Amino acid sequence: EDKVVQSPLSLVVHEGDTVTLNCSYEVTNFRSLLWYKQEKKAPTFLFMLTSSGIEKKSGRLSSILDKKELFSILNITATQTGDSAVYLCAVEANYGGSQGNLIFGKGTKLSVKP
Amino acid sequence: EAGVAQSPRYKIIEKRQSVAFWCNPISGHATLYWYQQILGQGPKLLIQFQNNGVVDDSQLPKDRFSAERLKGVDSTLKIQPAKLEDSAVYLCASSPRSLEGRSPLMNTEAFFGQGTRLTVV
Numbered sequence: 734e735d736k737v738v739q740s741p742l743s744l745v746v747h748e749g750d751t752v753t754l755n756c757s758y759e760v761t762n763f764r765s766l767l768w769y770k771q772e773k774k775a776p777t778f779l780f781m782l783t784s785s786g787i788e789k790k791s792g793r794l795s796s797i798l799d800k801k802e803l804f805s806i807l808n809i810t811a812t813q814t815g816d817s818a819v820y821l822c823a824v825e826a827n828y829g830g831s832q833g834n835l836i837f838g839k840g841t842k843l844s845v846k847p
Numbered sequence: 848e849a850g851v852a853q854s855p856r857y858k859i860i861e862k863r864q865s866v867a868f869w870c871n872p873i874s875g876h877a878t879l880y881w882y883q884q885i886l887g888q889g890p891k892l893l894i895q896f897q898n899n900g901v902v903d904d905s906q907l908p909k910d911r912f913s914a915e916r917l918k919g920v921d922s923t924l925k926i927q928p929a930k931l932e933d934s935a936v937y938l939c940a941s942s943p944r945s946l947e948g949r950s951p952l953m954n955t956e957a958f959f960g961q962g963t964r965l966t967v968v
Contacts, residue, residue, distance in 0.1 A: 775938050775959030837889020
């Protein structure tokens with residue numbers, strides 16, 4: 734059975750801290766891995782990763798994928814209170830059809846204290 | 848540019864009651880999606896419309912859920928009768944065209960509404 738596991742489930746840090754969020758997966762027909770930030774609305778797309786070892790970076794956020802060990806990490810440096818959100822990891826599996834298939838983890842709830 | 852509009856924002860109903868959600872996509876967007884996101888899970892696609900035709904409703908519980916998109920613009924999603932496990936946020940998204948096998952959650956051409964939070968008690 735395909736699955737995506739995120740850890741930790743929740744995390745509380747102080748502003749300025751660096752955090753690492755983890756996502757491991759067991760998915761057949763892997764196509765890509767995606768990270769999202771979700772506040773009180775629909776998920777906001779952060780990164781799509783398809784190749785191992787290539788870091789994607791956007792401001793204070795970065796992510797990397799290891800297709801051999803089947804995991805990805807999302808790093809946030811110099812955290813700010815605005816980073817407080819649930820971070821979702823999803824793996825896209827290629828099953829054909831009109832949508833492909835996204836398998837989500839349960840998310841990591843990050844709380845950044847002032 | 849106006850975004851995807853959804854209403855109501857919140858709804859509380861008793862089990863076995865009926866409820867309807869409304870979505871007005873961005874003007875000119877041909878493709879419309881309804882998602883269900885249960886607390887602690889990622890969004891699950893319920894139905895995808897291309898204009899007023901259904902492209903994918905394989906995960907729609909058709910015994911109680913129905914959706915329509917008359918005239919290929921606004922859409923309504925109905926639950927009748929509701930169950931406790933239907934408590935979730937219902938998200939509507941639209942895109943200008945079919946995304947050819949890729950989810951709108953992976954495409955910057957797709958836009959989401961604010962969602963309707965349904966609580967069934």
